[in-house]
Amino acid sequence: MINVKDLHKSFGHNEILKGISTHVAEKEVVVVIGPSGSGKSTFLRCLNGLETATSGEIEIAGMTLTDPKTNIHMLRQHVGMVFQQFNLFKHLTILENVTIGPRKVKKVTPAEADKVARELLAKVGLVGKEASYPDELSGGQQQRVAIARSLAMGPNVMLFDEPTSALDPEMVGEVLQVMKTLAVEGMTMVVVTHEMGFAREVGHRVIFMDDGLIVEEGAPKALFSDPQVDRTKSFLAKIL
């Protein structure tokens, strides 16, 4: 589903990604962990073209993102993204937040978009909030709307950029629960997170990144209990 070959990304002279290569299979849930500044968010943002790779190759949902001829908007319809700060459209109601993508981009009829949006809002546990505005919702509720907004486009892959880092502790669970449901249903997911419990329980594979490189990757159980590289050991010792 996702194929990354020798991905490099620099901002000016500052090289953030120093050659990332990995593969994500269909229905696989990959959790990316690492210290801040390790490049994990940049890596994720490269996967839907919010950042342009400096060099290397990214193939995702059957399209080559790094090929200049690829229609980036077409590609993004297949790659959903959930942000740390939710980024709900502040001037639109919850229902409109979820319907605007299908209506304006996919040209779905309003009635059809409404129907899908209501189903998705029910799925993320937000029935009755359709007419509210984002400011009127808690962080956890907003993040669940953001997930519904992404799902409304019918993506093949979902990217999560620290989806629970901006949440109050008591709201983390409700968002992780929605993500877990998605994983169980077979969504291909790449999740940047500090939630080791989620990584252990839901992740099929954990990637540990540091200083722009993949240091170590493997099944969560193996990586958490028996890390092979010293850098991984010291990182895990600090957070577990």
Add this chain to the structure above:
Amino acid sequence: MDPIWQNLPVLLDGLRLTIQYSIVAIILMVVIGLVAALMRLSAVAPLRWIATAYVEIFRSTPLLVQLFFIVLGLPAILPVNQWFGQLTYPILAAALTLSLNEGAYVTEIIRAGILGVDRGQKEAAQSIAMNGFQTMRYIVLPQAFKRMIPPLVNQAAQTIKDTSLLAPVGIAELVYKGEIVIAETFASFAIWGLIAALYFVLIFSVSKFSSYMERRLQVDKR
């Protein structure tokens, strides 16, 4: 009171022109400002250069000089009077120059409004596959517009007052008519006082109307 009552129809005739020029200039300044702001924020460098040059030129020279230059100066080197008609050219040129001048300020208002919208809003729009136009049209501009209302109302008030500078280039608006009436009646205190009052009523109504609109759009709330 005589000079006022007798000449009121003449002054109201001038006021009518003031209002007409104001309406045209306010509409055009927003259109011009929007286009130039989008050009200033464009990824295409030449578009940025053109828009920046436009803003700097019109902001850094006096409106009165611009009016003299375009309305009275241009016909000296170009046959614009033949192209547009001797009577039509000054009207067109005056309206357009005023609109371009005000548009330069509106460009900066709109640009600041767009830049004031959180970058995450744009990224979220991109992540649901919106293209640049859709992102601007459905996500960024509606949010930017609400914060732009107060400075735009300011600029509209300024534009109404700036129409008084059309008098020296021969547009028979309120100030122009006032000077004519004063030349005949010598009642300069009463007439200038009345003219000031007419401007006040006009601009005060605009600002009251816009605060009403602002409340309806719930600018503060979201």
